[in-house]
Each structure stands twice: as C-alpha cells, then as structure tokens.
Amino acid sequence: MGGRGATSSHGKTKTKEKPRQKGHLTGDQIPKTPEETAKYIGSTVQEAKDMYNAVKTFTSNSGYGLMRDAQMGKNQSATGKKLAEQAEKYIDHAPKWGGGVTYRGVPMSKKQLAAIKAGKPVDPGLSALASWSTQEGTARGFASKGGSAHVVFVSQTQNKGTSIKHISHYAHENEVLVSKNAKYTVTSISTKPGSPYTYVYVKEN
Known part of the structure; x- marks a missing residue:
C-alpha cells in the first residue's frame, strides 16, 4: 500500500482524491473564513479568496451571463474570462x-x-x-x-x-x-x- 508521497512505477506522485460530497454542506461543515475555505479545497488563502469570489459572482444575475458568455466566446470581457477561470479552478480543487x-x-x-x-x-x-x-x-x-x-x-x-x-x-x-x-x-x-x-x-x- 502506498502512503504519503507514494509514487508509481513511473516515478510520478499519486494525488489522493478528496472524499466525495455526500450532499450539500450544512452547519459546521460550511467553511466560515478564507482560511477554512483554503483548508477545505486545498489552496492558499489568497487563492481561496479569489476562487470563492468568482463562484459567488457566478451565482449573481450579472455574473452568470458574463462568465458563461466569456467561455463561449460571445464577449471579449477580460473580467469575465478571469472570473470563469477562477470558478473552474474552484471546481478542480474542491471535493x-x-x-x-x-x-x-x-x-x-x-x-x-x-x-x-x-x-x-x-x-x-x-x-x-x-x-x-x-x-x-x-x-x-x-x-x-x-x-x-x-x-x-x-x-x-x-x-x-x-x-x-x-x-x-x-x-x-x-x-x-x-x-x-x-x-x-x-x-x-x-x-x-x-x-x-x-x-x-x-x-x-
């Protein structure tokens, strides 16, 4: 069995997959601070802030269209593109x-x-x-x-x-x-x- 830092026969470090979400987070499961968010998703505090803010923006009426349109090439918004990249990064990091x-x-x-x-x-x-x-x-x-x-x-x-x-x-x-x-x-x-x-x-x- 491989432990911390286990490597494959090709010398590449195996990344341990985070536990799957069994449902929406509730109560004490919810990260309350940037530090807790960083721990939950496995990032630096600043990265956690950036990703969290991007996801929050996506759920707003204006952010949803801005970010999706940027990904689909319907607008040339640098802000929309950056926010979408951060939201994608959050998905990649989170359970x-x-x-x-x-x-x-x-x-x-x-x-x-x-x-x-x-x-x-x-x-x-x-x-x-x-x-x-x-x-x-x-x-x-x-x-x-x-x-x-x-x-x-x-x-x-x-x-x-x-x-x-x-x-x-x-x-x-x-x-x-x-x-x-x-x-x-x-x-x-x-x-x-x-x-x-x-x-x-x-x-x-």
Whole structure:
C-alpha cells in the first residue's frame, strides 16, 4: 500500500482524491473564513479568496451571463474570462459531487429538442460553466423560462462538479456547479403524461 508521497512505477506522485460530497454542506461543515475555505479545497488563502469570489459572482444575475458568455466566446470581457477561470479552478480543487442525481432545466426550441431526439450530441452547459440542482422543481422552473420545449436534463453523477449551495446568492436553488469540460451522452428521453416537460437522461462520458 502506498502512503504519503507514494509514487508509481513511473516515478510520478499519486494525488489522493478528496472524499466525495455526500450532499450539500450544512452547519459546521460550511467553511466560515478564507482560511477554512483554503483548508477545505486545498489552496492558499489568497487563492481561496479569489476562487470563492468568482463562484459567488457566478451565482449573481450579472455574473452568470458574463462568465458563461466569456467561455463561449460571445464577449471579449477580460473580467469575465478571469472570473470563469477562477470558478473552474474552484471546481478542480474542491471535493466533487457524490450526492446523487442532479437536474438542469433548459428552455429550447422544438427544433433543438428534435435534434437531440435524432441523436445529435448534447451539451447541457453549452461548453460553459453550468448550474445543476439537486431539486427537480428548481430545474423545471428554469426550463419554463422561454422556449417552446421545456427540457430537464437528468444526471446520476457529476464528476466535474461541486456543491456551491453554501456560496450561492440563491442557496434555495441547491446548486451544483459543473465545469465546462463535462461531457454527456443521452441514455433516454421521456415525457411524463400531461406534463409540459421533456426529460433527457444523460450519462457522463
């Protein structure tokens, strides 16, 4: 068995994976200071401050679009790009989500939904930081904000995501922040009788 600093036969140090999050942080689990955040995610205090502030900004009404648009190339905002990089860094450092199913609601056109049903590759986050929720109702609420098709993506795992409920401006949304690098494959699609929502079940690649 390898101990601290164990190396492989190729001489590379093995990085011990942080324990998975079994749910959103509550009570004494929540880091209260930059120092506690640094310990929780494994960084310097200044790095923890920068990453925390970026994630907090992402959950604001203005920061969400700014940072996602910067990643998708829809704007040339240096601030948006820097904040997105810091948020991605937070996901990379923090313990990953292991608390079960998550949902993401996306309003779409019928044409977009038809493309998914036809087997077109799906990207729920549109190659940018994406908010998922552990509450189906929250996702349904976002799916209803426009579009002619109300789509709810469902994933059993989020290996490139971490809970940010304790950081978010909207803690009631029970948010899991997922990296732009997360990729999925559709496993099934269903519409519940009498429901306006289409459920797209995905599996991480």
